Amino acid sequence: MGDLIEIPTYSQRNCLFYKVTSNTLVIEIKGSNNAAIGLATRPSSNCEIEIYIGNEFCWIKVEKQPRKKLNRSLLARHSFRKFLITWFTDRIQLSNANGESLINFPTVIPDIKYFTCFSFKLRNLIQWRFEIPPPRPIMEHKPITTGSMEWIPWNNQLPDGALIGGYEGENLYIIRSRHRGSTTPGKFVPSTGVGYVPWGGQSVNKYEFEVLCGYNCSWEPTSDDIIPVGAIVGGRSEDHEERLFIGRARHAGHLLPGKVQPTHRCCYVPYKGKEVAVKHYEILVNPDTHMSRACVSQVLARDSEDSPDDDSGQDDDQSDDNQPQYVAAY
Numbered sequence: 001m002g003d004l005i006e007i008p009t010y011s012q013r014n015c016l017f018y019k020v021t022s023n024t025l026v027i028e029i030k031g032s033n034n035a036a037i038g039l040a041t042r043p044s045s046n047c048e049i050e051i052y053i054g055n056e057f058c059w060i061k062v063e064k065q066p067r068k069k070l071n072r073s074l075l076a077r078h079s080f081r082k083f084l085i086t087w088f089t090d091r092i093q094l095s096n097a098n099g100e101s102l103i104n105f106p107t108v109i110p111d112i113k114y115f116t117c118f119s120f121k122l123r124n125l126i127q128w129r130f131e132i133p134p135p136r137p138i139m140e141h142k143p144i145t146t147g148s149m150e151w152i153p154w155n156n157q158l159p160d161g162a163l164i165g166g167y168e169g170e171n172l173y174i175i176r177s178r179h180r181g182s183t184t185p186g187k188f189v190p191s192t193g194v195g196y197v198p199w200g201g202q203s204v205n206k207y208e209f210e211v212l213c214g215y216n217c218s219w220e221p222t223s224d225d226i227i228p229v230g231a232i233v234g235g236r237s238e239d240h241e242e243r244l245f246i247g248r249a250r251h252a253g254h255l256l257p258g259k260v261q262p263t264h265r266c267c268y269v270p271y272k273g274k275e276v277a278v279k280h281y282e283i284l285v286n287p288d289t290h291m292s293r294a295c296v297s298q299v300l301a302r303d304s305e306d307s308p309d310d311d312s313g314q315d316d317d318q319s320d321d322n323q324p325q326y327v328a329a330y
Contacts, residue, residue, distance in 0.1 A: 006129045009119045017043040017114040021133050023087050025115055028080040029053065031126035035075065037085065038116045048110050051085065051094060052120060060092065062107050074102075080129060087112060149214035149232060149286070151176065158190070161213040165257035165284075166248050174246060174257045174284075176235050177209035183235030185246050185259040186270055196270040198258050203270030212246070219248070219282040224265040230289035234259065249278035 007016070017040065029035045033055045038047030050061045055075050074096075075081055082097035093104040117128045152159040158173065165174040166187065173188040175195045186197030188211060195206035212234075220228045227245060234246040247260035247267035256276075258269035260283055267281035 003132045003134075004129070005132055006127070007117070009117055009126045009128065010123060017116045018130075018132055020113060020115055023112070025085040026082065026130065027085070027117070028082045028129040029075060029126060030078070030080045030129075031075055031119075031124070032077040033075060034119050034121040034124045035126045035128075036118050036120045038118065039085075039087070039112045040114045040116070041110050041112065043114055043116075047116065049087075049092065049112070053083070053094075058094065058102055060094070060103055060105075080127070147215040149212060149217055151210035152213050154188075154195070154209050154211055156193075158188075159211055159213055161215065163212050163214060163217070165212075165246075166255035168254040168256060172255075172257055174212040174234075175206070175209040176212070177206040179204055179206070181238035181240075183244070185234035185244060185257070187257040198268035198270045198275035201275050203273050203275060216286065216288070217284050218287045220285050221280070222283050223280045225262040227260070227262055228283060228285055230285040230287070231260075232284045232286055234284075237261065246284040247281045248284075249281035251276055251278060 005018070020039075025037075025039075027037065035053045037051045037053075039049040039051075040047040048062070052059050052061065053074055058074060084093075084095040084097075084099075086093045086095070087109045089109055091104065091106045092109060094102045096102060117126070119126045147161070149163075152162075154175070162173050164171045166172040168187075168189065170189070170191055173190070174185065175188045175197075176183055176185045177195055177197050178184075179197055179199050182199065184197040184199055186195055186206065186209075188195045188209070195209040196203045197206055197209075198204075217232065220231075222228060231245045233243045235244040236242065237244060242261065242263055245260040245262075246257070247269075248255055248257045249267045249269050250256075251269055251271055254271070256269035256271055258267055260267045260281065264277070266277040266279050267283075268275050268277055270276075
């Protein structure tokens with residue numbers, strides 16, 4: 001709850017401006033006629049948007065040009081009437097207490113930060129009542145020191161901190177399970193209580209598996225066999241020679257977790273009994289490793305550029321050093 005403000009206005013202009021913290025203003029007005037509300041990007045005598053409400057009319061003026069007018073009985077001398085003003089990037093709307101739209105039309109809306117109330121006729125008493133929201137504190141940025149990723153064995157219920165990895169009519173979770181000598185990442189569907197891993201062209205049902213838990217991670221877009229620095233290993237292939245990473249991809253309108261197999265240049269996701277290969281996907285990374293190793297790579301790249309032993313003879317203008325680089329982590 002904020003502070004409830006009640007003020008009168010007599011003169012044509014009121015020099016008091018109030019801060020708005022959202023795109024909605026609820027205001028109550030008591031008076032017979034000639035009430036006006038100004039919306040502005042900064043406190044000034046010239047408001048970018050002005051809304052006029054009379055006893056039998058209302059209109060909105062943007063950049064000193066009236067845009068729309070509507071005849072309607074609105075105000076009362078002896079009682080407060082409530083109004084709702086809502087603005088978006090491309091329109092503004094004035095509604096009454098019942099939610100009935102009085103004015104709704106498209107126009108370019110600036111970044112509104114203040115509002116003011118005034119009467120547009122001299123010696124015209126208007127009573128105003130509105131609530132000022134409390135100031136929003138500036139949140140201090142704190143680094144993540146908990147939430148490390150870990151695999152928890154499935155025990156007929158989701159463990160605390162289970163990571164949501166996608167959506168298929170419901171939240172999907174990331175799992176891994178052993179299958180024919182491999183440890184393969186896949187998805188868990190809560191409504192069925194079954195895990196599914198992609199393997200050998202099929203979606204294989206699993207009832208014994210581990211669930212990935214934690215939140216110190218992020219998804220990075222990639223494709224083919226481009227594996228970003230810090231990619232989280234989710235398992236190994238059946239010959240134990242290749243690491244498998246945790247990926248997810250869009251398919252058939254869903255976001256499905258699965259496995260990334262670099263030598264196959266794709267992410268495999270389980271869907272309707274099949275193993276589906278997707279070339280463009282997201283891969284799960286540890287943001288701390290991702291950022292720290294990326295910074296080291298940039299420093300090494302700059303050092304190599306400055307090295308006097310470089311005899312390549314390549315012109316700076318032809319260099320690709322400014323292009324985004326990924327480092328294979330497998």
